[in-house]
Amino acid sequence: MIDVGSLPEFSIPLSDQPWALVVGILLGSVLLSWVLEWGGAYLLNRSTRWSELSISQAFIDEMRIPLHVSIITGGILLSLIVLESLSSTPYLVNFLTSLVIILWMRALVRIGAEWIEVVNAADSDYEFSPVFKNFWTIFLVLITGSVLLVIWEIDITPILASAGVLTIVLGLAAQEAIGNLIGGISLYFDNTYKTGDVIVLEDGRRGAVTDIGIRSTTILTRDDILITIPNSVLNSASVINESAPKHRKRIRVPIAVAYGTDHEEVEAILLDLCEDIPLILESPDPQVMFQEFGDSALLFELWAYVGHPFSEPRATDHINRRVYERFNEAGIDIPFPQREISYLSEDGERMNETLRGEQYEE
Template identity: 25%
Template sequence: MGDLGDLTWQRIVGAAAVMVAAIAIAVVLRLLTGRLFLRAGDTRWAWDDLGARLIRDLAMPLAVLLGLWSAVKVLHPPNGTLDVAAKVLTALTILVISLALARLIAASVSSIALARQGVAANVTIFANITRVVVLGVGILVMLQSVGVSITPLLGALGVGGLAVALALQDTLANLFAGVHVLASKTIEPGDYIKLSSGQEGYVVDINWRNTSIRTLSDNIEVIPNQRFSDTILTNYHRPAQDMSLLIQASVAYESDLEQVESMVIEVGQDVMNEVEGGVKDAEILVRFHTFAESGINFTVILRTGEFGDQFRIKHEFVKRLHRRFQKEGIGIPYPRRQIILPEGSTLSG
């Protein structure tokens, strides 16, 4: 066979055979790790899923990189070329491991946040910050491995970071506000909140810049995180999700208030026990409070499982109470006024 400098056809064919074998091994590992990942997904434990994903992410690229290094060794290039190949393959290996670790650690952070904040959580801010930090460290290590001094780079990043911080004050304010909101547990995904500016809905996600809430009309409103630090916020899921529901009603002056109170409590108990969203065995309170122009006003206090249940509870209670009042002959007063005229006066048509 012909000779290509220090390279012979035998070495080239041997290197090609090594690469083919490495690719075949990589494909087999991909299939095996894919099955392992599916098997781990059948269990309830989340950490085996993360471990299986890490193995799947690393197996194929590391097999290919190991094949490349073996092929280079088979070719036996000059020392200078070998050193360059070693640095490039080392850098690629560090990059692959950094990407896999970033994905693993970000998924771990998300899993921990999910466990702490409930099944409705969909928090991305911690996962994104973790991913950026791990990738940044990996890139610095990769640059160091190829002979690039990172000390001047770190100095330049410090000066550039100051300039970026001044230029992105609002963005950074939203970032730190989002971290503070999550750390202080002021709000969490799944909570129903209302701002003094009027926005209200269920918290869907808190990311590095804004918070998304889903309104009762199924629209998404996006609110900058910084808004939460300078506004009055009502969280209807704190300190607990169940809450009192106040319903206003009125009866005629001729009504027996003891009978009215007894009927209202009975209807309220039925609603609490039979309607979805009611708090079973909750104490139903009736408070008469006003001698109004047309009747006596009172407030009924019920309990609902969470904010969104109040509409169903109120709907059923009003229907049932109206039906019960009609059945028992309890009058619900209409607005009326009594006009007293001097003697001899008449109303002109």
């Protein structure tokens, strides 16, 4: 505990009316805490730099409680000195000191997390993975725990003496957790993905990254299903990031038309209908590629860009619907597989029969 007996003696005037002085100290500490809060908020709001950042309000909100408690706690301790009761209340002193430390630790944790979010949201070259929020929290908790052990004079020598054995035991028991932790750090420094990116796993599962934790990464699929994958698995697997280096994605829509169709007319229709689809970006420009001469059709492919990978299914749906309508208006046939079979009849005549569509598939 804090050795209150070693604190210097103070000579407080008006000692013949200690309770009146105590009341004045407590009221003054409360008033001082409100004045400091108001003054700090006023200065931050007048600052052009701070007023433009969302962290400024978070900073004011998180600092309010620790500031009030710290100043009021100082007033209480000063009152105990006036009453000459400081040395007789060591547990109260330790409790108040511990409370202040814990509140400041909590505020710093939240301010650090808010600051990381502000940096990631800004257009800058720096970006922090959400895993750093966990590291920041763990660091502050360890520092706070160490200070509290010193304040309460808790002897940790027996724990340190067995630290070697404890480390081995924890290492064996937490191999997977340590592997996930190292995997998460590796994923961050490799810049594999970040929150909001759309990734595709080796098994074909696809979703947007919603959280990158110490142990695992969480993705949200298009079916609104959360999938949690250990970081060690992702670190050793092949992951496709559809949002890097840019969020836009090129989609490919196959188009088939009957032989004899004017290929320039097909290209003009496809490029024109892209202008009517809001999901398709104007830049880069859509392109129409003549892929090959198929068995039953001329095969084209429309290349266009969408702003987000999750927009691909809707954009493809709009393209297919408009292609069908525009081809019907232009009289362009969309062929289907067909084969002509020749065979001899019972009287030796050659017969021809065309199989098409479902009949051909059977």
